[in-house]
Amino acid sequence: MQDTILAVVVTRRHADKVQGMNSIFIVEDEAELERTALLLSRILKAMAHDLENGVTILVQH
Amino acid sequence: MCGSAAVPSGSSMKTYTEAILLGLAAGFLARLYMLRTDYRNYPAYPHGYVIHLSLGAIAASLAAIALPALLEEEYTAITFLVLCAQQFRDIRNMERETLINLEEHKLVPRGMDYIEGIAKVFESRNYLVMLVALVTTGAAIAGGLPAGLLGAGCMILFARFLMRGSFIGDIARVEAAALHFEKSLLYVDDIVIMNVGDAKAREKILREGVGIMLHPYDDDGRAILNDLGQRQALLHDISMLVGNKLEIGEPEWTPAARKNMETGALGIFLLPNEKDTGCVMEAARRTPVLESAVQKPLASTVGRKAAD
Numbered sequence: 001m002q003d004t005i006l007a008v009v010v011t012r013r014h015a016d017k018v019q020g021m022n023s024i025f026i027v028e029d030e031a032e033l034e035r036t037a038l039l040l041s042r043i044l045k046a047m048a049h050d051l052e053n054g055v056t057i058l059v060q061h
Numbered sequence: 062m063c064g065s066a067a068v069p070s071g072s073s074m075k076t077y078t079e080a081i082l083l084g085l086a087a088g089f090l091a092r093l094y095m096l097r098t099d100y101r102n103y104p105a106y107p108h109g110y111v112i113h114l115s116l117g118a119i120a121a122s123l124a125a126i127a128l129p130a131l132l133e134e135e136y137t138a139i140t141f142l143v144l145c146a147q148q149f150r151d152i153r154n155m156e157r158e159t160l161i162n163l164e165e166h167k168l169v170p171r172g173m174d175y176i177e178g179i180a181k182v183f184e185s186r187n188y189l190v191m192l193v194a195l196v197t198t199g200a201a202i203a204g205g206l207p208a209g210l211l212g213a214g215c216m217i218l219f220a221r222f223l224m225r226g227s228f229i230g231d232i233a234r235v236e237a238a239a240l241h242f243e244k245s246l247l248y249v250d251d252i253v254i255m256n257v258g259d260a261k262a263r264e265k266i267l268r269e270g271v272g273i274m275l276h277p278y279d280d281d282g283r284a285i286l287n288d289l290g291q292r293q294a295l296l297h298d299i300s301m302l303v304g305n306k307l308e309i310g311e312p313e314w315t316p317a318a319r320k321n322m323e324t325g326a327l328g329i330f331l332l333p334n335e336k337d338t339g340c341v342m343e344a345a346r347r348t349p350v351l352e353s354a355v356q357k358p359l360a361s362t363v364g365r366k367a368a369d
Contacts, residue, residue, distance in 0.1 A: 038259055045310040048258030050245035056258045061312060 006044050007058040009037045014054030077129035080201035080209060084128075087213035088121025088194030089114070091220055095186050109159075113183070116152060120145075120187045124194035128202060146188070153184040168307045169300040169316060174290020174353045181352065182224075189220045229275065229295065230346030232282035237338045238274040238328060240267060249328030250274055254317050262313040266332065269306070271341045275327040280368045281359050283325035288354035292318040295329065295348050302344040304334030 007023040011033055015026050025040070027033045037048040037056045046058040096113060123145050130138035157180040164170045171179075193216040201209025229235070238250045242263055247254045249272035257263050275295075277283040285291055296316045300307070307314045316331035333341055358364030 034260055038261070041259065041312075042310055045312070047312040047315075048262075049256040050258035052244050061315075 002061065004060045005057050006046050006060050007040050009033050009040065009048075009056045009058070011054045017053060017055055077132075077198075077202065079206065080198045081125045081129060083201045083206070083209040083213065084125030084194040084198030085118070085121045087197040087209075087216065088124060088190045089118050090213075091193040091217050092117025092121070092186065092190045094217060095189070095220065095224060112155075113152075113186075116149070116187060117190050120149065120190045121194040124191035125198045127195060128198050132202070146191075149184055149187045152187060153180045156180040156183045167297075168309070169297050169305060170293065171297045172290050172293030174288070174351050175294040175297065177353060178349075178351045186224075189223060193217060193220055226352070227350045228346060229348045229350060232285055232350060233275040233277045233327075235342045235345050236274045236276065237342060238272040240270050240272040240330065242267070247330065249319075249330050252319050252321050252326075252328035254319055254328065254330045257313055259313060266313070266330075269336050270330060270332050271336060271338050273329050273338070273342055273345055275329065275345065277325050277327075279359060280325075280364060281357050284356040284358055285350055285354045286325060286327045287320065288351070288356075291351050291354035292327065294351055294354075295327075295345060296331070298348040299329070299331060299333075299341055299344040302347070303337065303340050306332040306334060 005021070007025060008018050008021050009025045009027060010018050011030065012026055012028060015024075018024050025036055027036050033054075033056060037058065040046070040058050041048045044058055044060065046060045049057050049059055051057060092114060096110060123142060127138055127142055157176055160171065160176040160179060161173075164176070193213065196216045197209055197213040200212030241248050242257070245256050245258060245263070247257050247263075247266060252274075257266065275286055277286050296318060300316060305314070305316060307316065314332040316329070318327055318329045320327050329345065331341070359368060
């Protein structure tokens with residue numbers, strides 16, 4: 001399957017914007033979000049996409 | 062070999078020996094010449110040369126023998142030629158399979174359309190070799206050695222002319238374009254390329270990335286740039302010529318081509334090894350127009366009407 005969301009990283013402040021995913025990573029602030037997204041991106045070979053509302057998704061293209 | 066039965070027996074064949082050898086040599090040289098000129102299409106493995114030169118020699122020998130055989134009224138020779146032409150179709154399959162196997166481990170793949178085009182070219186080159194050998198032998202039989210040599214020279218030039226396709230530079234104006242972000246969206250001029258989530262990746266893209274725009278000259282060019290296989294071929298050729306920083310597990314640097322749906326212009330983004338926009342533009346201009354991408358809406362009345 002193409003273009004699958006593998007993980008979601010979200011700051012605690014915006015945690016209620018995401019539901020229903022297995023892999024939701026709740027982080028404390030923007031800096032941690034960026035770091036976690038980068039780590040996940042490299043581990044999962046997936047691309048980090050910024051939804052511009054405090055939510056970053058990791059997508060396998 | 063299947064062509065051996067085409068050789069007429071008897072002493073009269075000796076008179077053709079010179080012509081046959083000349084045709085064979087001309088055909089072989091034509092194949093060698095065509096291998097040299099297609100560095101871009103050629104998968105760089107030495108055994109490939111051996112395969113194609115051997116098959117070229119076989120094609121040349123068959124064609125060189127054909128005319129003398131006919132003159133000796135050995136009509137079965139022609140049927141053997143047809144049989145062998147059938148064999149050459151396997152070259153296309155062979156090339157296709159090899160390139161598809163290699164494709165798996167390419168960071169920027171050629172794409173199936175490009176592979177199909179290359180495979181077809183390799184098949185057709187053997188027919189060109191046969192044509193060169195046939196005409197050379199004919200000329201040598203009719204006018205002796207000088208005529209044969211002249212025929213060989215002309216035919217090799219003719220083969221070169223036939224092999225020449227058009228390039229992206231012929232169908233579109235290639236220009237440098239600015240890369241910029243609107244929040245997380247990467248743009249080449251006014252074309253959205255992709256969403257980049259990582260702030261550091263955005264900085265790197267702005268610092269080291271290159272954007273170019275391809276403006277088609279007419280609706281035929283627009284249709285060609287619209288073809289996804291052609292776009293992939295562009296990305297592959299540019300990446301091959303100027304290098305690409307793309308790495309496994311780092312999809313942020315994936316080169317991409319997206320069109321402006323209003324004008325048909327194509328925006329290309331990539332992260333070359335060295336930020337040299339001029340070289341990237343030249344590489345784009347030199348990318349061959351794929352046969353499968355060629356569409357000519359302007360050749361039809363409806364297409365011409367729609368274009369104005």
